Amino acid sequence: VAHHYASGAKDSTIEECVCSLREVHKDLERRADVIDGLPEQACPENKVTADLAAQRSLGLHPLVFAIDECQELFSHEDYGDEAEKLCTAIIKRGRALGIILLLATQRPDKDSMPTGVSGNVLVRFCLKVAGQTENDMVLGTSAYKNGVRATTFTDEDLGIGYLLGVSTEARIVRGYYVDNPAAGRIADRARAMREAAGTLSGYAAGEVDKTQPPTYDLLADILTVVPATEEKVWNSVVVDRSLTVWRRSALISTAPGLSKRTRPRRLSSQRCSSRSASRSTRSSRPWTARARTGAASSGITWWRPPRGSSAA
Numbered sequence: 001v002a003h004h005y006a007s008g009a010k011d012s013t014i015e016e017c018v019c020s021l022r023e024v025h026k027d028l029e030r031r032a033d034v035i036d037g038l039p040e041q042a043c044p045e046n047k048v049t050a051d052l053a054a055q056r057s058l059g060l061h062p063l064v065f066a067i068d069e070c071q072e073l074f075s076h077e078d079y080g081d082e083a084e085k086l087c088t089a090i091i092k093r094g095r096a097l098g099i100i101l102l103l104a105t106q107r108p109d110k111d112s113m114p115t116g117v118s119g120n121v122l123v124r125f126c127l128k129v130a131g132q133t134e135n136d137m138v139l140g141t142s143a144y145k146n147g148v149r150a151t152t153f154t155d156e157d158l159g160i161g162y163l164l165g166v167s168t169e170a171r172i173v174r175g176y177y178v179d180n181p182a183a184g185r186i187a188d189r190a191r192a193m194r195e196a197a198g199t200l201s202g203y204a205a206g207e208v209d210k211t212q213p214p215t216y217d218l219l220a221d222i223l224t225v226v227p228a229t230e231e232k233v234w235n236s237v238v239v240d241r242s243l244t245v246w247r248r249s250a251l252i253s254t255a256p257g258l259s260k261r262t263r264p265r266r267l268s269s270q271r272c273s274s275r276s277a278s279r280s281t282r283s284s285r286p287w288t289a290r291a292r293t294g295a296a297s298s299g300i301t302w303w304r305p306p307r308g309s310s311a312a
Contacts, residue, residue, distance in 0.1 A: 004020040124140070124162075
């Protein structure tokens with residue numbers, strides 16, 4: 001039923017998660033513009049209401065973004081800082097615009113959940129924890145001293161915890177226990193309802209997500225044109241065979257079998273001639289195609305040295 005979905009702690013999963021956060025962050029601006037354009041009587045509080053969310057033409061439907069084991073995201077070397085900024089902005093503005101961000105972690109310390117994020121979380125739920133430190137990490141500073149102590153729960157209190165942020169005082173509530181078979185039935189029912197309503201999209205509808213970065217496998221591309229039993233193939237041979245495969249397709253940009261990274265780019269004849277003339281004699285080595293996009297080019301022109309000459 002999810003529009004976006006990824007699983008695991010791999011770099012690719014973290015990257016997809018950040019791409020989704022960027023999309024949601026961009027949707028904040030769109031939703032704000034929609035609300036600004038509504039008559040005052042339709043939206044007196046400048047926030048999404050149930051009536052506004054029910055109008056599909058406005059695109060203000062509830063949007064839930066859930067991240068489990070969020071410490072893997074925030075501690076990532078390449079994407080952690082950006083994820084913190086995006087989540088902080090979404091938490092601050094999302095609630096009034098119909099966007100809900102769910103973050104789950106076993107130990108929400110400053111490394112697992114940055115203070116800029118945890119400090120803006122309004123609703124908190126804490127199951128049984130071991131001590132005061134862990135209790136206050138989830139429920140907030142001085143929660144333990146004020147008598148809100150999730151340390152008092154026992155192993156028999158399954159699904160029972162403290163809930164903060166939905167009323168003036170902390171509440172002890174119990175969640176539903178859902179095992180994997182039950183979760184499967186719930187998901188099947190939710191999908192059937194969304195299909196009937198015509199609201200399936202993205203991952204659930206089998207659509208290709210254009211916001212996600214492409215993946216490449218150069219070895220797989222080479223194996224497409226060079227059998228595993230063939231040894232010591234020159235680069236020029238690999239390129240010639242690849243070009244033959246691409247030419248068989250009506251459109252090179254959609255040629256099957258090979259990824260975009262190893263597809264030839266356009267190279268103007270003029271650039272080919274000037275580059276060929278400027279080449280100096282060097283030691284022989286397997287030829288590697290070098291090309292760049294040329295807006296004025298028509299078709300594809302490859303420069304290659306004549307047999308017996310050398311190339312860089």
